[in-house]
Amino acid sequence: MNKMTDIKPFANEPFTDFSQPAHREAMKASLERIKQQLGRKIPLHIGKEHVFTDEVITSINPGQTEQTIGLVSKANQPLAEQAMQTALNTFEQWKKVPASERADYLFKAAALMRERKHDFSAMMIMEAGKNYAEADADTAEAIDFMEFYAREMLRLARINETQPLTPVAGEQNQLTYIPLGVGIVIPPWNFPLAICVGMTTAAIVSGNTVLLKPASTTPVIAHMFVELMEEIGLPPGVINYVPGSGAEVGDYLTTHPKTRFISFTGSKEVGLRISKLSADTAKGQIWIKRLVAEMGGKDGIVVDETADLDAAAQAIVASAFGFQGQKCSAGSRAIIVQSVYDEVVRKVAELTGKLSIGLPQDNYPIGPVIDQASCDKIMSYIEIGQSEGRLLTGGQRAAGNGYYIQPTVFADVKRDARIMQEEIFGPVLALCSAADYREAIDIYNDTEFGLTGSFFSKDEQRITEALEIMHCGNMYINRKCTGALVGAHPFGGFNMSGTDSKAGGHDYLLLFTQAKLTSRKLG
Structure with missing residues (x-):
């Protein structure tokens, strides 16, 4: 396992200064590159399979509504079930991967996203309607989340090895944090890269597998992230990309007996609905589903x-x-x-x-x-x-x-x-x-x-x-x-603002794990 001393201390990704002509020109070049990719048909990702469907989600540019960003394949319940079974099977192997290896995937992804920072920002400019600075901050935060959660996983692994417990004569006791299982990740459209990346990578670096259901207004930027994770070699089935309607796919997965947790960011109304649906015990369900929710504010x-x-x-x-x-x-x-x-x-x-x-x-x-x-x-x-x-x-x-x-x-x-x-x-x-x-x-x-x-x-x-x-x-x-x-202002709120999950803080990965105590009698 990597030693903590081998990893550079976390530092926030710097924002781009677009008052500098060179930076403005670099963004314009990225916008031109992204324009060449618009309008293509995008598949679901279920394990190794890339599945194209006849029914699609049409993503458009909110600032230029005649422009189509992408035609995104739309999951139905049978495909959602296929993705669930894939995630369940993959979890059995992924949970055994050492924490240092899981963290390395995030470090690699962060480095590659940093190289293509303006391309990711350009896609958000066109799909979400962000200006240069807002998009740049979103991409920087996505990089921050991956860097931060990778380090947090290494720190948590070290705690697993060294956590002090009250000594008991004749016993060897240890408390470790183990992954939960398969989770449903439902990110918002307003931070379609940063929050999508943060929610997803926190879950997978902790040893879980996920079904990622992006917001229907911004599914293309989420797909860019999924493609990036495939490119850096993340094993198939760790992230399964399943865009679809909330009523058909969202409710189905939320109430699924094999869903172990739901990570949601969005409106109060949808968050409360997910809370209610996930609280009911489905036939064959053997756990209380965990809900991590950030639901908005006034x-x-x-x-x-x-x-x-x-x-x-x-x-x-x-x-x-x-x-x-x-x-x-x-x-x-x-x-x-x-x-x-x-x-x-x-x-x-x-x-x-x-x-x-x-x-x-x-x-x-x-x-x-x-x-x-x-x-x-x-x-x-x-x-x-x-x-x-x-x-x-x-x-x-x-x-x-x-x-x-x-x-x-x-x-x-x-x-x-x-x-x-x-x-x-x-x-x-x-x-x-x-x-x-x-x-x-x-x-x-x-x-x-x-x-x-x-x-x-x-x-x-x-x-x-x-x-x-x-x-x-x-x-x-x-x-x-x-x-x-990230790291400076762990983020989450009280009351109807959600479960105060504190994304980007030292407590966050614990929400995707469960503590297991082992005690061994000596002699």
Whole structure:
């Protein structure tokens, strides 16, 4: 086994500086390469088999809807069952592979993805509607997850060998963490590479095999990852790629008696449905299924009267409108102390008004939302907001042959308004005033979610109080509430935000293992 000293310490993958002409040109070259691959038919991957189906998922460019990204073969229940049996058979061998070898696959994949970083980002620009910086950060995070979880597996293997237990005379005792079995990985469309890669590689490096069911709006970038894992020599059947509908394939696999765990990132509604379905015991099931779920948020930024108001306004706008507000960590609420409320509102409106909208390939700050259903939902919330607040800016569809919506800000919104309480998942920001910082924190906490939050203040006593009582999984001081880094900001939330799984943290791999105690009598 590799010694921990043989592995370089983890460091986050650097972001690309696209203000440099050479980096912009490199991205444009990758976009041209990716354009040559568009429209091809993509198979399922079930063990060694590449299975093409007549029924397909058509992935389109949300910023240029006449452009087809790929025609992705669509699994049905018989194919899902074939994939399950393949994963079950593969697990019997994969679980015996030494941890160091499993980790090496991740190190190899990270190195190869690093070489092709802009190509992966270019695919996200076209399939998910991210601009250069958002796509680049997504790819960097995918690399980070593989590097981090590989090291975590080595660390866990070392703990398996050396974990101290209370000594008992005449006994040899050991506690080890062993894999669970076959898991269903259901990643989201908003971080279609990073979260897909993180969820999948955490499961497999821990010794499990998986059925990967990507989001139907972004299955092509997930397939690029699966192809990469095949290219670096990952044994067939460790990752099985089975796109399909949630109703047909998702529910079937969630309720399958041989499913050992479900790793899910997505909406509260779907997460609760998976929780309910997975809790029922199917005929032949001999375990309680484990659910790892990250389900969204209604995140916010609190600003008191001592804060740097320019920095606060910039953080509010960046948190609200980065990737069109399509992040579970997006700061869709800002609660501002009354004495500085008007000034912050003015600054936020000015900054938002400067955001230009256009095609992601041309690297506009604001691009499209993901699809027609999301567009319709967001516009319905904007209509609701017209009666719940004062429209400062935006509020309309934007020009372009895609799902473009103007960044929208409502001021003077009450704490119990729907746009203050419900996750919109789009470029809509609600501003609310509070008498003082304690009321502002109370308003912030008045939600069923608890994912990310931020507190802007220069008062150390207030900061200490906010750190203690703002109820969220990821709490930030004097910075935006988006942009968690692997290893630095383990990510996951409270309440209806999920199981607080802390992706990118030292606890995460334990969620894909089970602890086994062995005791041997000596003499």
